[in-house]
Amino acid sequence: MPQAVTTAATNVTQTGRKRWTGRAVVVWSVVAAVGLALASVAYLWAERLTTERLRVSGAQRLEVYAGSLENLLGKYDFLPGTLELSDDVIDLLQKPEDGALQRAVNEHLERLNGLAGSTSIYVSDLRGITLAASNWREPNSFVGDNVAFRPYVRDALRGRPAGFYGVGTTFLEPGYFFAHGIYRNGRMLGVATVKVNIERLEKTWIQGTDKVLLSDEHGVIFLTSVPAWKYTTLRPLSADVRRELAATRQYYSHALTPLDIRYEPTRDDGVQFVTIRAAAAGSGADTSRRMLSQRLSLAPRHWQFIYLSDLSPARSNAQTAFLLACLLQGFLIVLYLYMRQRRRSLRLKLKAKEDLQHAYDNLELMVAERTYNLKQMTRSLSDEIAVRQWAEDKLRETQNELVQAGKMAVLGQMSAGITHELNQPLTALRTMSDNAAVLLDRGRIDDAKANLGIISQLVGQMGTITGQLKAFSRKSTGNMAPVAIQPAVANALFLVERRLEQERVGFRLNVHHQDACALCEGNRLEQVLVNLFNNALDAMAGMDNRQLTVSIDRQGSRVLICVADTGPGIPDDVRARLFEPFFTTKEQGAGLGLGLAISERIVVEFGGILRADQAPGGGAQFTIDLPISEQGAVHG
Template structure:
């Protein structure tokens, strides 16, 4: 910790005091710099640890998804080759005009498809004409379709068992196609095809804010946990690929537009981040999102699994670590200051006690000497009276020093008294400073000057608060006075005005008694209102219709101030603990749960009540009941 500031001068003038003040400022600067560096290190470490955990979790999920996909496809891989074991199928390929064989094969394929749980099974001749199909009864039957243009049919006709994902041209149902040649005595007679629906896997990929997608060798996304991404591409397709897909009609009538997702260069240990633009984030997105990207290739199908992990937990953990580090540093500084002040107070008390004892010893000595002198010389009575008077003067000075020492002991208590009172002006200063910078950037000089004028007023207000230290001999206590409610609401609303505009929240004032006055402290009342406004805005974050309604009413000798929102409301089980310290329903890192507890304490100090109720039209309404002032009774 930095060295203490001495009050002694070093030689003539005040050069010694200036030198010690400079050293102290340098010491505190180093402490703050080291604390911020450690907090930044905690931020980096927490983010790195969370990203590493997201990597491990994402890799495990990718393995699970890949295994589940392979297990599903392997169940049907053998099925097309088993059709050449059916004599009816082989005979139909040799005698396609036989109606009895056609009926038998259709029924056989229908039964087999039902037993296997596949989408459809059909048999084609060497020209790609479908002779029989499991869906022969349905209006969109494959019977008679020419599928020779499909890659899996062409590969099977060349003697190579094939697999292919595509959208059906008849029913436009996507699926994975298994194709295998049908042989008799070494001669190919036709092709058997089994279509399997793998879309049901998408239902198991929903993992909160994380995203999963599966793309083919061209980068076309055909399976994903985000419906808006389906049949989009990871990058724009070349003209050659577009012609190939059009010829095979793999994705039929889908436009295959590129997904608005941008990848950053890979970092150390293979970490890669991607940025998802609002247009690619799905419905309801209003900002770009940065996510962790992990990939897993599936050979020999040339598919690629991509898992995108939401980085908001990493940011939240890093911010929490940074805040905790800053709080720990602040606690250590306050502890150091407390110990230093405690030691200084003890030294002053010991010094005062020694001075008193010394004065007492001197007094006893003077009394003894005076008694002796009275016995010896009564004629020196006037001198003895003078000596006694001087002794009494010294005793009085010592007693005054004791009183002053007691006042100095109170300074440690007063330093904590203004900390809470300065929070609201500091918040206002930050808001007005940001607004002034924005207005200057936009060339609105007059508005910026007006903001600076308000900042000057707030600084003057803060000077008034700190001026209380000059009267440290009096106990620091709040002064209750008549406060006009509507101006207090306007002042509190000004602090959240920018957030109202950014989040597009409508504001309405329902003032049945606009000239009501409450008996309280205006500064602390505005603090409570700002807290309630911010809570209402947080509650309406995901609600389409957002309106903040503030009401002013009066009942008997009470002033009622209500703050209502159109959020989801407060459940009964939450309302029972709403005003408990450290109780919060917000996400981790978003709040400490002290705002409502502090606000209730302030209102109770005013002799009022703070309660929460469900709003009639939905949402929640917080009501502040305060004693009405005499001025309010006259004007109300």
């Protein structure tokens, strides 16, 4: 009988264990399924979030590129119309056989072309025959060419000022053409044309694996950061379009082959993806690359900017989020098992806790006595702290005034470039206002209104310049906040842009971390960058190769801004004293030697370091090492 009871109890225990094991298998299976689903959600969320960041960054770059292009073209839009103010041009159109008059107009156009910085300027009669050109001295001069087949000439002859991008048929040099009719007493005598080279914008579009391209209304790519894509098409061209392009010779002898690209349907949130074969991008491998596509239309020219963002970061972040989700769930499971085991051990520690509480009560009495003694010591130190605080406030105020004085000195050094930058639109304003008066006297109200519109645009440009100078010259608040590095570099570059153009200095911006933000004060950071830019330009004076390079990178919890030049470099004996106040290697009267000392002081106040080294390719390199801010820049 006892044996039978024991056997029954054993069977019941084994049955209970089997039931518990079965429930555990079901529970853990459900947990694994839920965990896999959550990890998949994390994957999709991370991919969508990174894609949205790429979209925002690409949209910002498109706006910057479009603004740069419009600014470049806007500088020359009014130039063809001013030629009708020249009596020699009017006389030549009325007396095309006068050789002396033709030479005078040729020389006038040659001088005007040099001052404006355009590619060429030429004047044609009503038949489209070029009577005078700025390149009249060259063997392949435009003089005598018939340009009536060009759309911009036909539009101008119809009384509509025109703009047109095309490849020159004489030198095979691409450019943008501005055309405007030349009138006298309300009668058209001919057409003035200005050609501008916009190819140099491509050099600023190189951004790692991302691609930038600009296409016309037919989908022909004529500007791009990928040389292999130039003069290809976004889609196959119809026979009518090809006949039209052949008639106008817009792209002359280029084949205009379609780019190997496949478009995916646009998502509900407006995001579109495209797939481009790597072989089409020049890699030679038979693979495809999926990229984020964003477009920006440029009216009224019917052009379209396209920015293609590499999706590799999105895939990488999504995979990382998936792995982190799996690891987090595994950690939570281990934590649950640990807490379950810990509850069992807590019962054994209750007695020890009671003893510890008794000791704690005694400790409170000791702490109260010690606190009373510390309060007495604190009262005696309060007066000394107040005095030291006053001294520190006075020192900080003096340092801020020195920084402001250094800023004003920088503006003084740049006064010549600023004056030229303002004189140029002022000269155009005077010309256009005089022209408007002439047009009003002649009863050409519409043309006068157009001139007044151009005057308004020029005033807006001058307001932009003075606004940037006002923002740079204002006193810094001294408050630390997250500051976006790339806009700060752009603001500082604005103040030395004229000097870069005058001294023919190349500029390159290498951005290795798009959204880099540093914890500092934006206005003072721009002051440091302007000092470093000016020092670099001074160092490269007289050098054959002048290149200014700015790099933005991130190393751990630090942001690095490197300013490198191609000057003679920094000798070792000079580097040891480079940041000493009043130490300078410039000629007497060219500087006080305070720029680098003030800049180092500002960077140190930000919690950073300013270093001077030899650039890898020769020249000097200054590195601003600042603490990074993960909160994002504060825009004001």
